[in-house]
Amino acid sequence: MAWAGLSWLVDVCFTLEACGMTRSHRREIELGDAELEILKALWETGPATVREVMNRLRETSGRELAYTTVQTTLTRLEKKGCVTSRKAADSGQAHVFRAKVSRERISQSRLRALLEQLYDGSAAPLVVQLMETERFTPDEIVQLQSLIERLDDVAVNKKKKGKGG
Amino acid sequence: MAWAGLSWLVDVCFTLEACGMTRSHRREIELGDAELEILKALWETGPATVREVMNRLRETSGRELAYTTVQTTLTRLEKKGCVTSRKAADSGQAHVFRAKVSRERISQSRLRALLEQLYDGSAAPLVVQLMETERFTPDEIVQLQSLIERLDDVAVNKKKKGKGG
DNA sequence: GCTGTCCTCCGACAGATGTAGTAGATTGCC
DNA sequence: GGCAATCTACTACATCTGTCGGAGGACAGC
Numbered sequence: 001m002a003w004a005g006l007s008w009l010v011d012v013c014f015t016l017e018a019c020g021m022t023r024s025h026r027r028e029i030e031l032g033d034a035e036l037e038i039l040k041a042l043w044e045t046g047p048a049t050v051r052e053v054m055n056r057l058r059e060t061s062g063r064e065l066a067y068t069t070v071q072t073t074l075t076r077l078e079k080k081g082c083v084t085s086r087k088a089a090d091s092g093q094a095h096v097f098r099a100k101v102s103r104e105r106i107s108q109s110r111l112r113a114l115l116e117q118l119y120d121g122s123a124a125p126l127v128v129q130l131m132e133t134e135r136f137t138p139d140e141i142v143q144l145q146s147l148i149e150r151l152d153d154v155a156v157n158k159k160k161k162g163k164g165g
Numbered sequence: 166m167a168w169a170g171l172s173w174l175v176d177v178c179f180t181l182e183a184c185g186m187t188r189s190h191r192r193e194i195e196l197g198d199a200e201l202e203i204l205k206a207l208w209e210t211g212p213a214t215v216r217e218v219m220n221r222l223r224e225t226s227g228r229e230l231a232y233t234t235v236q237t238t239l240t241r242l243e244k245k246g247c248v249t250s251r252k253a254a255d256s257g258q259a260h261v262f263r264a265k266v267s268r269e270r271i272s273q274s275r276l277r278a279l280l281e282q283l284y285d286g287s288a289a290p291l292v293v294q295l296m297e298t299e300r301f302t303p304d305e306i307v308q309l310q311s312l313i314e315r316l317d318d319v320a321v322n323k324k325k326k327g328k329g330g
Numbered sequence: 331g332c333t334g335t336c337c338t339c340c341g342a343c344a345g346a347t348g349t350a351g352t353a354g355a356t357t358g359c360c
Numbered sequence: 361g362g363c364a365a366t367c368t369a370c371t372a373c374a375t376c377t378g379t380c381g382g383a384g385g386a387c388a389g390c
Contacts (some may be wrong), residue, residue: 032377036282050337069379071338076377093337093386107283107294114279115299117201118272123299124308127292129272131312134280134288138320143289145313147296148306155303197347215367234349236368241347258356258367 028109029080029101037063038073039082039099039106047088047098050074193274194245194266202228203238204247204271207264214259215239247271 031039041056042048048056054070057063074097077083085095111126119125136144196204206221207213213221219235222228239262242248250260276291284290301309 030376033282034378040282065378066380067337068339068381072379073377075339095338103283104294107279107291108298110279110283111291111295111298114272114275117198117205118268118275123295124301124305126272126276127295127309128312129269130276130288130292130295131309131316133273133276136289136316136320140289141313141316141320144292144296145317147293148310148313151296151301152306152310155301155306195346199348230348231350232367233351237349238347240369257358260368 029082029106031077031080031082031106034069035073035077035080035082036106037061038070039077039101040103042074042083042097042099043103047096049094049096051094053097194247194271196242196245196247196271199234200238200242200245200247201271202226203235204242204264204266205268207239207248207262208268212253212261212263214261216259218262 037057038053041053041060044060045052045056050067050071053074054065054067057065057070074083074085078085078097082099082101083097084100085097087093088096115121115123115126131144202222203218206218206225209225210217210221215232215236218239219230219232222230222235239248239250243250243262247264247266248262249265250262252258253261280286280288280291296309
């Protein structure tokens with residue numbers, strides 16, 4: 001399972017938060033579906049050429065895109081600052097593209113937009129909705145439980161601080 | 166607060182689930198940002214005319230849109246099956262628009278898309294991300310805790326049922 | 331050196347979306 | 361009956377996105 005632990009994600013999220021990137025930006029990055037799909041392929045493969053991304057799409061999603069379609073999309077992603085490209089000696093003259101934004105960053109950007117658009121920024125309804133409509137494995141439920149406890153601790157600490165200090 | 170309880174949302178979600186609408190549809194409804202904003206206004210006002218929606222947008226978001234812009238968007242929403250319109254006796258000749266899809270439905274559709282696009286359909290990472298990066302009030306945390314317990318119960322019951330027949 | 335292959339760059343085009351103007355019907359009022 | 365306000369319907373247009381083709385450069389093999 002990709003669920004060896006939530007910690008990696010938790011860490012990433014904390015990092016983002018530490019960078020002050022969690023609030024205030026309504027919509028940092030706007031990506032279409034195809035762009036996102038290709039970016040996802042790039043996350044999964046790691047740095048890759050146009051052809052590698054194209055193959056990856058075919059193999060994993062059965063998606064048949066023209067070489068130039070992938071290329072155009074990668075170029076647009078580069079223009080948006082989501083990927084970088086450079087020439088690598090070991091890949092002929094083909095450019096190697098590398099994702100510059102993380103999956104979590106995109107995820108957060110989209111979630112934020114969703115929150116603003118649907119619930120005036122309040123996150124709880126979305127969490128509820130996710131928990132109610134999606135399936136979770138028992139393991140995941142345990143993980144979520146511990147996360148909530150952690151949230152709870154933070155809340156309690158804050159309250160203490162607020163009172164005592 | 167709008168958080169008198171989560172139960173309404175929970176109910177809606179269960180209803181959706183009962184309708185078999187929770188999985189399998191990749192992308193039922195595609196809405197742009199402006200469309201969503203106007204649909205949101207309609208959720209908030211209840212059935213309303215073009216002008217009322219327009220005013221609502223100005224008052225709540227400071228959004229200044231031309232009358233016809235709102236109208237066009239509402240018409241497009243109607244074509245997409247998200248709203249209905251009819252002539253009401255008490256509103257002159259103006260059509261009264263009414264939201265036909267719920268906020269939760271849209272929310273779910275978008276969340277689902279996000280899940281598929283980013284995490285191959287696995288919901289847990291999104292929940293984690295939301296819980297880590299967004300703020301929750303102590304009350305909300307309590308609510309979430311009880312939800313998790315409920316999830317936990319369901320999981321346990323399933324296990325029992327699976328065993329017992 | 332020619333040819334085939336692969337790559338990059340550029341241009342193209344259709345559909346969706348955001349935004350709005352205009353024409354013509356309807357209605358209230360003098 | 362005519363004018364002003366308001367509404368609907370239609371049209372328009374720029375931008376973004378998805379998708380791709382063709383021109384031309386680089387390189388491997390004959």
